[in-house]
Structure formats: structure tokens, C-alpha cells
Amino acid sequence: MPELPEVEVIRRGLQRLLNTKIMRVEVKEKKAFIGDPQVILNTKITQVGRRGKALIIDFENEMSMMIHLRMTGQVIWREGNAGGEDFAGGHPTDDFFAELPNRMTRVVFEFDKGKLFFNDQRKFGFVKVMKTAELAEDWFLASLAPEPTEMKAEEFYQRLQRHGKANVKAMVLNQKVIAGVGNIYADEGLFFAGVHPERRAGTLTRAEAKQLLEGFVTVMAKSIELGGSTMATYVNAEGKKGDYLTAFAEVFGRQGQKCRRCGGEIKKIRVAGRGTHVCDGCQK
């Protein structure tokens, strides 16, 4: 679920942890934590970064922690009664506002002034600690394609050509082709470019590939601006959720409704094993 914009919103929210230290880690689901939690205790957080859909937190002792939320992961920061502003992002459920820890809680990080909860319904997500120097060797990061904002249109075109027989939807979901695109922004970007998700990737023209890349950059920037599709910041019980989906999405989740561009009906079909939203009128 959380795609590049949602993870980016979380990254920004976690800047508040810079120069603070984790005092204690409680691993409630063994599978969710790879490596030794002890190595990141009592050392300052020097950077909170992101690559694709992965959060990367660096520590002063040259250790790093990668957090990948996969489908249903959540990051929830609570200052409790300290009076600070709470914050949450990831898969949108009521756990954002629930009493924590709860049965979805996989890891708890205790700081001086608050607690950071890693919640995950389906247990696909994980936290992994390693030496900062070893990040580049992590096989997920090592094979990850460039960020959409860093990729040249020609390179994107060439990557689509290389896997020309697969449909374009499957290609853009492949993190080795372009980083950070997931099911929502795949559908939104394809709509933006007027490209049908079942087109074989090799049939896209240079102009279409360029437009598609621009689509990803545009819709993702818009989503980040709106707080992502899933994020919530809140003070006490007053919730404010990211409203990208309701405010801006053209096709995702709008099956049965009218296309705002041509007036045709948005359809939901199955492509590359994923629910896919498309306007046949606008996407060829």
C-alpha cells in the first residue's frame, strides 16, 4: 500500500527524530526484525532518508535501519502525554488512532520523549538493521531502479523496451524498472499519459514513455503535497488524513464513476494480477 509519496510523507514526519536516541527496542514479531536491535540503541539518529518505498534511518555509530512497509505496514509516532504532536502514516486503518501497542504491533522503539510503533497487519513488512556501509549491498536497494524524478525519459523508454513483451502495468510496478511506483500511482500515471495498462511495454513510443514518466512525477508530487493517500497527522483525537485519493485520484477507486476528462465510465479490470482502474475512452 504505501507507495513513494506515502513513504516520503513519513520520512518528512520523522525528521523530528533527528539527533534523538532510541533507548529500547521491543520486537513483538520476530519475523518483522532482521538483525540485532541492540546495535541501534543509545546512538543519535543522523539522517532519515528514503529510497523508493524504503525508509532508511542512519545512526551516528554508522549503523542504519531500513523500514519497508510492504502492503499493510504503518509507522505511528506517539508522544503520549508529553504534549507534542503525534503522527502516523502507512496503511490507513483505525490503528492510527488506537491504543498502542495492539495485536498489529510488530516492533516498538522507545525514545526519551515518545514511542515509535511499527504496525503491520499482514506481516509482509520488515525492519532491517545493518552497517551503513552495507546498505548498498542490500539486494533490494542494490537492484532498485532510479527515482522517477532522477530518471531521464530516454532511460525509462529503454527500460520499457528491454521488457517489451510484458504489459506496461506490470513493468511500472517492477521496482527494478522504476522506483516507488505502486498500484495507485501506476493507474494514475497511466491515465495521465493516456496509455492503456494492457499495452505491451515495447509498443510505447518515446513520446508516450516520456509522458508516462512525467505522469508519475506529477501525480506523486501532487500526492506528497496533499499528505499522501494514507497519512495522518493529529493532535490528540482530532484526525487529519491524507486526502489524495478523494481530492485528486482520477481513476483509482473510481470504478463505476464518470471519467472527469471524457465522461466515460471508469472500469476496474485485472492486469498483472492486480486490480487496475482504467478509462477506455482516454487510455489507448
Next chain:
DNA sequence: CTAGGATCCTGTCAGC
């Protein structure tokens, strides 16, 4: 090597 499908896991929802 590629492309497509199964798979990890649990909760929710639609349809009997």
C-alpha cells in the same frame, strides 16, 4: 534470460 502465476499473512467485505 523473460513472463506469468503462486506465495507470504491476516482482515474485511460481498454474496449467499
Next chain:
DNA sequence: TGCTGACAGGATCCTA
């Protein structure tokens, strides 16, 4: 109300 099957904002592994 209770059951069943489909599905889920991800990515890897297995098979042909």
C-alpha cells in the same frame, strides 16, 4: 448470524 471466497496501495520465488 454464519460461512465462503475474493481481494488487498508489495515484492519474491518458482515454473515453463
